[in-house]
Amino acid sequence: xxxxxxxxxxxxxxxxxxxLEREGYTVDWFMLGREAISAxxxxxxxxxxxxxxxxxxxxxxxxxxxxxxxxxxxxxxxxRDAVEDRIGGLDAGADxxxxxxxxxxxxxxxxxxxxxxxxxxxxxxxxxxxxxxxxVLHAVSWRGxxxxxxxxxxxxxxxxxRHPDRxxxxxxxxxxxxxxxxxxxxNALEVHIHHLRKKLAKHLIVNVRGIGYRLDSxxx
Amino acid sequence: xxSIRRYLLRTLAIALTVTGGMAVTAAYLITNHELEEILDxxxxxxxxxxxxxxxxxxxxxxxxxxxxxxxxxxxxxQLYRDGIAVPVNSxxxxxxxxxxxxxxxxxxxxxxxxxxKLLGSKWNDAGPFPKPLKExxxxxxxxxxxxxxxxxxxxxxxxWISMGLRGSxxxxxxxxxxxxxxxxxxxxxxxxxxxxxxIIRKGVAPIQALSSQVQGRSARDLRxxxxxxxxELNGLRQSLNDFIARLKETLExxxxxxxxxxxxxxxxxxxxxxxxxxxxxxxxxSLQKAYVGVERLQRVVEQLLILARxxxxxxxxxxxxxxxxxIAELVAEMWPLAEERGQHLKLxxxxxLKMSADEVEVGILFRNLLDNALRYTPQGGHVxxxxxxxxxxxxxxxxxxxxxxxxxxxxxxTERFRRAxxxxxxxxxxGLSIVSELVQRQRAILTLANRESSGLEVSVRWTLLxxxxxxxxxxxx
Numbered sequence: 001x002x003x004x005x006x007x008x009x010x011x012x013x014x015x016x017x018x019x020l021e022r023e024g025y026t027v028d029w030f031m032l033g034r035e036a037i038s039a040x041x042x043x044x045x046x047x048x049x050x051x052x053x054x055x056x057x058x059x060x061x062x063x064x065x066x067x068x069x070x071x072x073x074x075x076x077x078x079x080r081d082a083v084e085d086r087i088g089g090l091d092a093g094a095d096x097x098x099x100x101x102x103x104x105x106x107x108x109x110x111x112x113x114x115x116x117x118x119x120x121x122x123x124x125x126x127x128x129x130x131x132x133x134x135x136v137l138h139a140v141s142w143r144g145x146x147x148x149x150x151x152x153x154x155x156x157x158x159x160x161x162r163h164p165d166r167x168x169x170x171x172x173x174x175x176x177x178x179x180x181x182x183x184x185x186x187n188a189l190e191v192h193i194h195h196l197r198k199k200l201a202k203h204l205i206v207n208v209r210g211i212g213y214r215l216d217s218x219x220x
Numbered sequence: 221x222x223s224i225r226r227y228l229l230r231t232l233a234i235a236l237t238v239t240g241g242m243a244v245t246a247a248y249l250i251t252n253h254e255l256e257e258i259l260d261x262x263x264x265x266x267x268x269x270x271x272x273x274x275x276x277x278x279x280x281x282x283x284x285x286x287x288x289x290x291x292x293x294x295x296x297x298q299l300y301r302d303g304i305a306v307p308v309n310s311x312x313x314x315x316x317x318x319x320x321x322x323x324x325x326x327x328x329x330x331x332x333x334x335x336x337k338l339l340g341s342k343w344n345d346a347g348p349f350p351k352p353l354k355e356x357x358x359x360x361x362x363x364x365x366x367x368x369x370x371x372x373x374x375x376x377x378x379x380w381i382s383m384g385l386r387g388s389x390x391x392x393x394x395x396x397x398x399x400x401x402x403x404x405x406x407x408x409x410x411x412x413x414x415x416x417x418x419i420i421r422k423g424v425a426p427i428q429a430l431s432s433q434v435q436g437r438s439a440r441d442l443r444x445x446x447x448x449x450x451x452e453l454n455g456l457r458q459s460l461n462d463f464i465a466r467l468k469e470t471l472e473x474x475x476x477x478x479x480x481x482x483x484x485x486x487x488x489x490x491x492x493x494x495x496x497x498x499x500x501x502x503x504x505x506s507l508q509k510a511y512v513g514v515e516r517l518q519r520v521v522e523q524l525l526i527l528a529r530x531x532x533x534x535x536x537x538x539x540x541x542x543x544x545x546x547i548a549e550l551v552a553e554m555w556p557l558a559e560e561r562g563q564h565l566k567l568x569x570x571x572x573l574k575m576s577a578d579e580v581e582v583g584i585l586f587r588n589l590l591d592n593a594l595r596y597t598p599q600g601g602h603v604x605x606x607x608x609x610x611x612x613x614x615x616x617x618x619x620x621x622x623x624x625x626x627x628x629x630x631x632x633x634t635e636r637f638r639r640a641x642x643x644x645x646x647x648x649x650x651g652l653s654i655v656s657e658l659v660q661r662q663r664a665i666l667t668l669a670n671r672e673s674s675g676l677e678v679s680v681r682w683t684l685l686x687x688x689x690x691x692x693x694x695x696x697x
Contacts, residue, residue: 009487009488009491011488011491011495011509011512011513011516012487012488012490012491012494014491014495014509015490015491015494015495015497015498015506015509016494018494018495018498018503018506019494019497019498019501022498022501022503053483053487077490079479079482079483079484079485079486079487079490080479080482080483081482082479085479099486100483100486100487100489100490101486101489101490101492101493102490102493102494103493104493104494104497
């Protein structure tokens with residue numbers, strides 16, 4: 001899961017990034033609204049966390065601009081607790097909001113909910129044939145047996161499972177693994193895919209030559 | 221203050237009644253006078269005609285015949301011979317009353333010696349009517365009535381002629397004319413009052429409409445008053461609208477301040493909390509970051525308290541102080557901190573700078589400026605404080621070699637909670653806002669400018685000392 005964080009406060013942004021990364025997210029963090037807008041135009045993210053109090057643009061303005069070009073699930077962070085502000089944020093296109101200061105568990109839960117909702121799911125359990133993924137517990141099972149996965153393997157599998165049967169491009173999957181900061185080894189993606197195939201089933205993840213990978217939901 | 225409508229109605233009603241009363245009184249007096257003249261003329265004219273008709277050789281029989289003509293029912297004319305009444309045979313056809321008013325006009329004749337000769341009806345009711353003593357008009361009381369009498373002496377017939385009109389006749393006419401003037405007033409006055417009431421009511425309606433528009437408002441309703449008003453109320457409406465606009469601005473500023481304060485308090489709190497969560501999850505550096513969050517929170521709270529105090533406390537009358545020792549003391553105080561950060565802090569310029577200000581406020585102001593400069597200046601950078609006179613006005617300048625400010629921030633940065641972002645600085649966003657507040661209180665001018673090389677130059681320029689100003693004016697060229 002790749003999250004886009006737009007937070008102008010260095011201290012808070014740093015804290016959220018650390019916490020999300022611990023949870024298996026890849027986090028791209030920007031301090032300015034316009035940077036976030038250009039990033040959304042170029043990259044694919046699973047969710048956007050947006051602070052409404054930005055220095056260069058009004059958060060509400062950013063929200064409206066983003067909504068015009070993307071259906072990305074958006075969670076807003078706000079210090080304004082007036083009802084009008086919250087309603088305004090939701091009306092401008094946010095999927096949910098978290099009021100500062102927030103409980104980390106609540107933030108994570110709300111992130112899962114908005115992402116799930118954008119995929120049309122209602123449960124925290126993602127089930128595809130013999131594969132089930134519990135997003136809260138980060139637990140994966142295959143044919144009824146629990147499977148132990150590494151952090152990056154889990155993130156990769158979750159991303160593929162969220163978009164079953166759709167081809168996800170190599171750069172998208174690579175970015176997911178490291179975000180923009182990390183250097184990606186040219187064959188790191190292949191290594192992780194190889195591990196996943198070994199732990200699950202060989203034909204579950206199909207290589208689409210020259211483009212990327214897809215998860216075949218018909219494999220039992 | 222009574223109601224305008226009631227005041228107008230009351231005063232106009234009184235004015236109307238008084239002028240109406242005066243008009244009627246004047247009419248009464250004029251009628252009285254004019255009628256007296258007309259009636260007097262008629263009396264004298266008729267007397268002249270009678271005199272002209274008198275035959276100088278008329279005998280007592282001629283008078284007797286005349287007496288029989290002059291008699292009225294129950295009031296026969298009386299003929300006298302040598303002062304003694306002589307009965308007259310008057311036929312019924314002669315003693316006829318053609319008009320009730322005939323009883324009020326009487327003719328009489330006297331001999332030259334004053335003895336009565338022939339007296340018309342009514343003038344015999346209580347003995348003969350008083351004889352004439354001289355020619356002309358007079359008032360005479362007889363038998364309980366007042367008579368207006370004209371007398372003249374006809375030399376040819378050697379006879380006094382008097383013609384009299386009862387005073388009540390005159391009075392009745394005057395009264396009737398006056399009454400006829402007064403009567404319409406009684407009907408017109410209520411009608412006029414009713415009309416006036418309606419007109420006034422309509423006239424003051426815009427005032428009422430305006431006041432009810434203001435009165436009926438809730439405290440949150442700060443729309444402009446835009447219903448049309450007459451010219452006279454334009455000024456009032458304008459002032460009200462100006463007031464509403466100012467109120468709106470103040471409320472908006474307050475609202476923004478609350479929102480910003482919420483943001484500035486909750487953001488470090490959120491950061492603190494998440495770093496503690498991270499620390500609990502085993503992240504080593506998070507505890508240190510949590511401390512940074514606490515420090516920032518503390519600073520925001522302290523600065524907020526300073527601002528709140530500044531907002532409340534009335535400005536103390538400024539005294540004449542020397543700026544140098546205050547600034548020097550604070551620079552010395554901050555010097556070890558700058559040293560620790562590897563910054564070069566320097567004080568230059570004048571060593572005496574008299575000015576008019578409050579010492580404590582100047583202290584807070586300078587501490588914030590210096591604090592900002594040190595906070596944004598990197599290690600090894602320079603912070604320079606200078607005291608100077610600028611066109612005779614005292615001036616304090618703080619220069620740093622920090623990153624400066626983006627152009628769009630320069631005029632906004634003094635707003636509360638504005639802070640140049642992305643620098644990892646634990647500012648509260650209130651420092652310059654406090655400075656700006658203090659500068660305003662001291663009627664000084666705050667200027668922020670980016671330096672050509674790098675960094676920010678902040679200058680505070682006070683207005684001239686009053687005594688200094690006069691000294692300047694009085695100095696001969």
